């Protein structure tokens with residue numbers, strides 16, 4: 570019997586179609602968040618799954634999935650998956666790093682610039698027919714070039730943003746769980762500082778750290794109070810990192826100049842206070858969304874799933890495992906756990 574895999578969202582059909590060479594594939598017709606019992610029912614009869622951040626999978630969803638050996642997440646962030654629970658069950662998890670680094674960094678930089686220079690606010694104002702007369706003082710924003718960029722989370726994407734900053738002659742400060750090697754700091758022209766210093770010094774603070782409960786709302790009212798009132802805050806990581814009400818307070822009161830948000834705690838629902846503000850640029854979680862990159866992410870996920878289920882050119886050796894310790898289980902086709 571051929572292994573069976575579930576593709577939880579409609580993804581590029583031509584790429585996902587490669588799975589059919591080795592597996593029976595159950596595709597999903599519509600985009601959406603599947604209820605927990607639907608995910609559990611799907612996983613119950615599958616050997617593998619290709620999922621996205623729409624799909625939350627933990628102990629409950631895999632409780633009756635004896636065949637399940639691998640979950641390939643299409644995304645670098647995998648906070649939708651309870652990795653300890655999946656690892657405990659011997660299920661390999663993979664993600665899609667690297668292929669999205671530059672595209673996501675481009676977008677983070679663009680969002681930061683849009684917030685600083687009030688680009689979407691200005692466009693809305695113009696489209697509303699409010700531009701009656703050219704004026705010297707219309708929509709004055711903050712500069713980007715020559716200012717201090719603060720990066721919270723200095724992984725691959727943070728480093729790629731730092732590299733872009735050089736072209737804008739920005740001073741780059743970063744804070745990260747661990748300090749980078751000196752040669753990497755040199756390449757990024759970035760200086761390590763503690764979190765408080767990052768908040769205090771940044772003219773533009775960009776969040777690029779992975780979400781975990783330990784960083785839940787790490788950017789809260791206290792943190793924002795340490796920032797410059799002229800600063801901008803850009804979040805391309807995960808919504809839960811920012812206390813959105815505290816951010817709305819700061820943007821409403823002028824305690825913070827502007828924000829650029831691509832991610833939200835309850836997405837796709839957006840805090841109505843943010844929707845009502847003009848000094849925040851809001852985008853629908855599209856930082857990695859260039860066509861080429863989204864295709865590359867699906868391609869990598871397909872390669873991961875195929876290899877994790879022990880077939881294809883990299884059988885047993887998926888390119889980007891998250892919990893490689895589960896690999897011993899997954900590389901043995903047909904193993905019963």
Ligand code: DGY
Pocket residue numbers: 622643644645646647669857
């Ligand atoms: C990622 O890759 O984590 C993006 O947020 C899209 O899932």
